[in-house]
Amino acid sequence: MARAVSSRGGERSRSAARANAPPVDPPAAKPRSLPAEARRAAILSAALEEFCARGYEGARLADVAKRAGVAKGTIYLYFADKEALFQELVRSMVSPVLGALTQLREVDIPARLLIETLLNTFVREVYGTRRRDIIRLILSEGPRFPAIAEFYYREVVGRVLAILRPLLQRAAARGELPGDALARFPQLIVAPMLVAVMWHGLFDKFDPLDVDEMVRAHVDILFAGRTG
Amino acid sequence: MARAVSSRGGERSRSAARANAPPVDPPAAKPRSLPAEARRAAILSAALEEFCARGYEGARLADVAKRAGVAKGTIYLYFADKEALFQELVRSMVSPVLGALTQLREVDIPARLLIETLLNTFVREVYGTRRRDIIRLILSEGPRFPAIAEFYYREVVGRVLAILRPLLQRAAARGELPGDALARFPQLIVAPMLVAVMWHGLFDKFDPLDVDEMVRAHVDILFAGRTG
């Protein structure tokens, strides 16, 4: 959404008004030589912390700057505005796992192994990392950022579904699965992972959730009465 | 500090008869005589719209006031501040379903019927209503509102778990369920509902989800290979 663009318009005339400006003292040495890419990464990393802790609207770019060890203006040398920073953050966190997805494409392993691998990978690579918070951010802020929602559907959710469905269909045909329910709704496989992500942020302190154990229970249910 | 107010009063929850707020009110006549309870309800209803559309931080009380057909100051006659308004909104939406929960307590129906009833009730009373958006709000804003998260755990999640676990344990002992997986993690029953709620806000326009069908598929899986 972004609060309009605003503050457009040339306010050039201002400069004269500040004739008696305070003596600007630009002290301290600058760690200038830091590679541009590292600076970018530092800003993204700081943004991750702030957006996760406060949400999109609540996060302050001044805090991001301080955490990254740069001045506020520096952020604007690397990102067009707050929304662009947010979108790039999501992209930068999601992209690394996209590669892993396509690896699944051509394999043809037993359904149970496929699903166990998928869920354990999620627990290890998402639930056990900062990506868990990114998922929460996408879920929380997505409705107000159609661009993020679309990106995430196109690049992640849609791909996962497209890869899983034929695999599950074949597995069902082979009798490895109770029926075609999973092939029609692969979301049912991942649903408990969503619960885990949300539970962690909301209720873990009242009632901790053993995610590994839940995954095992879930797989047990999915394959109840079938051969492992 | 806020002028008295404190927004006491029962959580009657009102039926929000005037659901969608009056778009404009004649500037001349003052609807003074409108009952206080109706005015309160109008503000809550408007707050629902605004908080759902923009999130807690993004929602503007001026917009809530306009939508409710009152002046901004009037909100503060009924609610202490923005946070109190948000909390009362959540409470007012959640409370009505608390009664339905305790009805489950003493019944001892077959597990499949129990779970089907639970899920269909959720689809009808939550997914099919504005409460769906409240769930999304709780999930989105909960991490930053410990009071909301705790309230929701204590009043809803914890109760549901406490009610379901013994019922599921007995059903498992009776052989109606594949094992004790569901009794240990009743979250697995509700997980697809969470997916449905989040999907609706994010991806429905790219890829609509047939929730009723998904529920059926889910129940099929839970009871695969068992007698209905």
Next chain:
DNA sequence: ATGCTATGACTGACCAGTCAGTCACCAAGA
């Protein structure tokens, strides 16, 4: 010098919450 990057004070906009004033309503007196 020249062309970068970086800085942080500054600006305009915006918003939660306040409060002095308004006026619809009622009741008591004529």
Next chain:
DNA sequence: TCTTGGTGACTGACTGGTCAGTCATAGCAT
């Protein structure tokens, strides 16, 4: 029945403060 004065629910301009985004200036590198 017709003033008239009191009451407080309601109003919205205003305040104090916040924050995204800008830009004149300063430093580093070559």
